[in-house]
Amino acid sequence: MKNQVLIGCSSYYNRFWKNIFYPLNLPSKKWFDFYCQHFNTYEFNGSFYKFPTVRIFNNWYDKTPDTFLFSVKVPKEITHIKKLKECEGLLEDFYEVCKYGMKEKLGAVLFQFPPSYDFSKKRLENIIGLLNYDFKNVIEFRHETWWNDEVWSAFKDNKITFCSVSHPKLPQTIFKDFPLIYIRFHGVPKMFFSSYSTEELQQVNEAIEKTTGFIYFNNTASEAGILNALELKRMNV
Template identity: 25%
Template sequence: MGQIRVGTSGWVYPPWRGTFYPAGLTQKRELAYLSERLDSVEINGSFYALQRPSSYRTWAEQTPDDFVFAVKGSRYITHMKRLRDGDAPLANFLASGPLALGPKLGPILWQLPPTLPFDVQVIDTFLSHLPRTTTQGVEVARRHDQRVDPAHAATDADRPLRHALEVRHDSFVTPRCTELLRRHGVALVVADAAGKYPLLEEVTADFVYIRLHGHDELYVSGYTDQALDEWAAKIRVWAETGDVFAYFDNDAKVMAPRDALALRARLPRP
């Protein structure tokens, strides 16, 4: 039986203050508050800009020993470079601090833009360059350019490094895609996005990564008890063969923490 972890995509949202977060709770305490109720969270600031190793270390210190962070890969790699010529950006991303999470580092999420179609050669090359252990991650990070301090490329131990790919173009709906990801051991993200993007449930790695963006309205709508029951049933099946990570991204109306807590209550703890 694999471990099941449920969380939200990010945790710094002003509308959550006074609703999910108690009135008067300082922003510095928000992550600690969330981590006392859920067992994982996606770091999504890393998607928009390189973070600092000191930030990753602080986040790790603010959470329980068994807490796990998923880290969203840089959009410079996925959206601007569109997975091409990505060696230097990948080195910079890894050198910017994710490895400083130590044992709390979970999967790295690579979210593709909806305008990026499936291209076997491009996807294969990108996946083949991803490090599969933290030691390999350090080796890649050491190739960074001048934008990153060389002292930041380090890890405290050699651990497996997992990757998940979220696709948003219909051309990825092909056995060639799942076969390719399975060969690389990269998880194909199960993304519920109100029908806007493909919902694929193929297991391609030793873990399953789920992103729940809102069933009826993207980033807005919450999940009914029936829908949560259905997701919980799927997760129990997937957990029979590996770990499962599930994150709610329907944050616009403070649905994400509510739904995450409700799903967490339906599932066994890690």
């Protein structure tokens, strides 16, 4: 590989990928095994919807090759419902589950905040004060006010990664001066559906040279995500 950027998807259980990625006669219970034969990372989003347990993460750990890495999404109870308020214990519990559940296969911990979560100094200070810096923390914002120098400077000082996003309503800057490069492709112009052209992927591939991190395709409501991930992975060899 040119660099140490791992490429994968944000989901794998997808009927649209049958006979495009998954062999037609492959039973769905073997889809993740097949995915792991072609990719060495996966963005685990199930933890966003339901608070995980060590046992659940151990099961995923056991399914994957030795060199496989997971990026794990923080539960919405923390990011969307409490919005980091009065959730020190919850966040500590989540970090512990990640540590003992995923072990050395834990890549990054992803915090995705809702579009209503706009920038304020108090919120920025709260983020910096609550994170556990033993982990690779990545923050994805959905409100454009967070794209500012004060945030970027504070993140760099505290070794927090500002997530690069390809999203219909947000700047599509690829950030390379944080601890990791972490890009989420959500689909533009139609979120979750739109595919990226070869030219767009080539520009990304050139931009990520000599970097370390993760790229995930979340445009998985169609066949676009898997085809884009495979194409970018071929470019990156």
